[in-house]
């Protein structure tokens with residue numbers, strides 16, 4: 001296959017970027033999208049040019065490191081997979097593909113297609129955990145968890161923290177990411193003690209980081225590679241209401 | 254503080270390069286079930302009020318590093334944690350699918366701490382230290398409790414209790430799991446505990462920061478040199494103790510199931526600074542991976558071993574038979590594992606399944622365009638159980654396979670081939686997980702400890718968390734209690750020198766502007782390692798590799814092309830540094846494989862096999878851990894041996910016929 005790539009190139013956070021065009025002439029349909037970029041990079045290096053920087057690590061859809069807006073869609077045209085799981089057979093010979101980084105204010109660009117997602121870690125720091133120090137735990141079977149609850153918790157816990165939701169959201173909201181953690185812990189008996197303080201703190205931090213408000217557009221769930229459900233956002237909103245009724249204020253450092 | 258004993262004397266023997274040393278493993282004495290308790294009682298403690306004054310560096314945020322950093326933070330130490338990804342949550346532990354073992358005996362099916370200990374020692378083909386393995390089995394039960402408390406959503410039965418599945422190498426059901434994402438969920442548990450400590454101020458996290466050297470002052474590990482991967486800044490960090498939990502080095506083979514960034518740099522640099530390297534040649538090859546499709550291939554994807562429960566493995570009987578699977582009649586198929594191993598069939602251990610796949614492909618009977626593949630066929634199971642049952646059991650794996658290969662495994666058999674998956678070798682550590690450099694601790698896949706020559710499925714997650722949550726917090730305290738905190742800052746000459754070395758290396762790489770990319774060197778090294786030090790090894794091949802690797806290394810240092818500059822995000826520079834270290838480690842692995850003239854576990858020396866082609870151990874001469882010391886000359890490392898004694902599990906020939 002022969003393709004034309006339009007790739008966002010930006011030297012660093014303080015220099016403006018632009019789309020540049022590159023040919024990709026030896027593309028096999030068996031290649032993954034990132035392997036296709038690898039090949040383009042090998043050629044760029046041999047031509048004495050700077051290769052395209054992009055984030056990746058596991059290349060099997062679980063670490064959440066890869067990103068990329070492919071023709072305007074986070075993680076590309078196929079549903080429920082990450083960019084690293086996308087294969088070139090999903091494209092047609094001769095096609096032009098536009099590749100851009102995640103764009104959201106709290107994800108500043110570091111270089112080319114690489115962005116800084118530490119704001120997600122700070123949302124977790126605000127309360128995305130159960131305070132159970134090592135050694136304090138009772139026997140694993142001392143706290144039975146009804147299977148439907150365990151399953152719902154696991155559905156939400158599948159989030160890989162990739163940031164596609166925030167990148168796809170017209171408001172730049174991280175609500176699906178935050179809600180996934182709130183639902184993961186909120187469906188478990190162990191997560192109850194901190195449940196309401198958690199949601200208040202996490203949402204306040206999300207706002208402080210500069211993520212936008214959620215207006216239920218649903219773009220996030222449409223691109224989410226782990227199919228995190230909008231139900232998690234409904235759960236988050238219910239928890240917020242209860243927290244407000246209880247008069248719980250955010251405690252954010 | 255005692256120095257580790259490293260007596261080295263030359264032994265007049267038949268082999269060259271041979272030394273006998275007594276590496277002090279510091280194993281406690283007494284009945285095995287009491288050793289850890291006794292040791293815990295005897296170890297010294299640090300008063301809670303004093304802990305803040307001690308700084309501990311933890312390199313790595315996977316299960317081992319994440320658990321250790323969080324726990325040390327909770328206990329009040331001043332912790333600095335490092336990882337090369339943009340968030341500690343992305344460490345490669347995240348990719349583990351299958352599960353984690355623990356001797357809970359919730360199934361009442363005869364499991365016990367002793368049985369898990371026994372299975373692990375036997376599964377490791379009698380090349381692990383009994384005391385360590387016993388402790389691992391003991392603390393396995395605490396791990397599950399801890400993870401449940403943190404909110405790890407383990408699979409549950411309808412009554413609400415924890416579910417278990419069975420895994421290779423065991424006759425009991427002791428594997429806990431969270432769908433096909435066990436590693437992810439365990440890591441998120443550790444990550445969340447870590448983030449809680451970061452918020453509390455006890456842990457300072459350095460993401461996108463790569464350790465490039467260890468700093469040793471007066472014989473003690475006192476800090477590290479790092480490169481900020483965003484700004485390129487080379488930095489110094491001082492501490493009272495350093496933990497390396499940097500994962501495995503399977504990427505020395507270029508293609509493996511590891512994440513692209515997995516590297517040996519941290520442990521290799523520490524090795525060069527005096528830490529002995531244990532059993533470098535012990536690598537594990539996983540039998541069920543998706544075959545390579547072409548030269549563009551950048552990594553290999555594992556398909557869960559559980560598939561072998563219902564899939565039947567076969568190749569055509571005829572060489573070079575290029576008919577599609579559906580047109581090969583039953584009588585012309587060779588179900589070679591069922592044939593050869595009637596009692597275990599398709600469920601033989603990983604090493605046996607892998608070697609047999611290689612064997613039939615070497616005979617020219619492999620399938621797929623490359624000829625490097627065997628069929629894993631579900632047609633019979635679909636007939637017997639119905640498609641819905643197969644969808645329920647393996648739906649996500651079948652989808653993943655279809656996504657990668659473009660083939661529908663419900664219609665045509667899957668093609669699989671073995672791939673490098675795990676490294677049992679790593680830095681040598683004593684019972685306290687301390688390396689031969691005082692103050693340098695090594696945990697998780699990065700150390701050589703508990704798995705001997707072969708790791709059982711679902712035991713790496715167990716070991717990482719055991720080390721991080723339940724072993725290091727005690728043994729590090731014991732070490733710190735015997736030293737005064739601080740007393741050194743980064744202006745010390747040793748830091749300046751280490752920093753200058755790192756900066757010099759980086760500059761050298763950038764200046765070369767050679768003719769070949771980093772990847773091209775990495776691929777070539779990978780091919781040498783796979784051909785000569787992979788699934789089967791022999792003297793001639795290893796000698797060939799030992800000649801070729803140093804040549805390739807010199808070519809690299811003359812002719813590699815690293816574009817860009819040092820003071821910015823430069824992914825080629827990062828790769829170049831890692832490949833430079835792999836080019837050194839590869840040679841040591843081949844040397845180790847050559848020295849160990851027996852076959853054991855994942856190490857199959859063709860010269861040492863039984864009449865019917867099975868691995869043949871040599872307990873008389875090879876019941877030792879090889880611990881290699883760096884001498885300054887990469888081609889002449891020094892071999893030390895820690896003899897292994899088996900007081901409880903008596904070595905026997907593994908048989909799966």
Ligand SMILES: Cc1cc2nc3c(=O)[nH]c(=O)nc-3n(C[C@H](O)[C@H](O)[C@H](O)COP(=O)(O)OP(=O)(O)OC[C@H]3O[C@@H](n4cnc5c(N)ncnc54)[C@H](O)[C@@H]3O)c2cc1C
Pocket residue numbers: 312313314315316317318335336337338341343344345346347348349350351352353435436462463464465498499500501510511512515516518519555674675696697698699710711712713714715717
């Ligand atoms: C596909 C796959 C499936 C698996 N499935 C299972 C399973 O089902 N059950 C099981 O028990 N085991 C399984 N394993 C093995 C197991 O996942 C690993 O052995 C284990 O998770 C390793 O954990 P770790 O903490 O030692 O290292 P890792 O999780 O690899 O973490 C390494 C850490 O070190 C950091 N690091 C590395 N180098 C540097 C450096 N130079 N500077 C700074 N930081 C650095 C990384 O950023 C990372 O944070 C699987 C492995 C793979 C590849």
Ligand code: SF4
Pocket residue numbers: 158159160161162163164165166176177180220223224225226227228
């Ligand atoms: S919710 Fe989905 S899209 Fe958002 S970070 Fe998690 S996995 Fe990615």
Ligand code: FES
Pocket residue numbers: 055056057058059060061062063064065066082083084085
């Ligand atoms: S590289 Fe890990 S999810 Fe894509």
